[in-house]
Amino acid sequence: MYIVIVGGGRVGYYLARALLNEGHEIVLLEKNARFCDIINEELGSICLQGDGCEAATLAEVGTGRADMLVAVTGDDEDNLVACQVAKHKFNVPRTIARIRNPQNEAIFKKLGIDVTVSATNIILEAIEKEVPTHPLTHLLMRSDKGLEIVEVRITSDAKTIGKPVKAVSLPEGTKLALVIPMNRKPVIPNPNTIIREGDQIVALTSLELEEELRAKLTGL
Secondary structure (H helix, E strand, C coil): CCCEEECCCCCCCHHHHHHHHHCEEEEEEEEHHHHHHHHHHHHCCCEEEEECCCCHHHHHHHHHHHCCCEEEEHHHHHHHHHHHHHHHHCCCEEEEEEECHHHHHHHHHHCCCCCCEEEHHHHHHHHHHHCCCCCCCEEEECCCCCCCEEEECCCCCCHHHCCHHHHHCCCCCCEEEEEECCCCEEEECCCCECCCHHHHHEEEEEEECHHHHHHHHHHC
């Protein structure tokens, strides 16, 4: 797989090294000449000094044949621009962007970035899994399809406890995939499945509907 990495800081360096070890063809774009020299000394001649936001630079490294572009600079705007140029000018099938400010995630997805990675959100997700009262956890996101899989926990104050699934007016396009009760085997829900305290309900939804889904399943 041919992968273009934009940004030769620590994230870009370690990502490039890992991908090279897996046998991928890599080119790394970095504005800072000193960083490029260090990377080339340690990893071989894979780094080119240049601006990964510029179409001319991306054309020079053959982005048109790239399977993926990963933008991991320390600037969210640069990462967004690099991914958009790769996607719309060079038809790169897969773009991944690092995000430093989690508030930018929604706009990245609306603008067609396939995958976003936020260190803040990764840490929050880890915390959520350790906090049993947290109402919603993201399990899987497919921003290219506009879909995500989430888990909603039914806490003791949920107003839907004791009600069947058919009594809950789910957001249009949302599907319940699995109910994981406390101390019982997981079940695929049907309209008559009763919602109980402690249930973990796995659902397919979209980013725009996840809060409405949570509210519907808990009544809170």
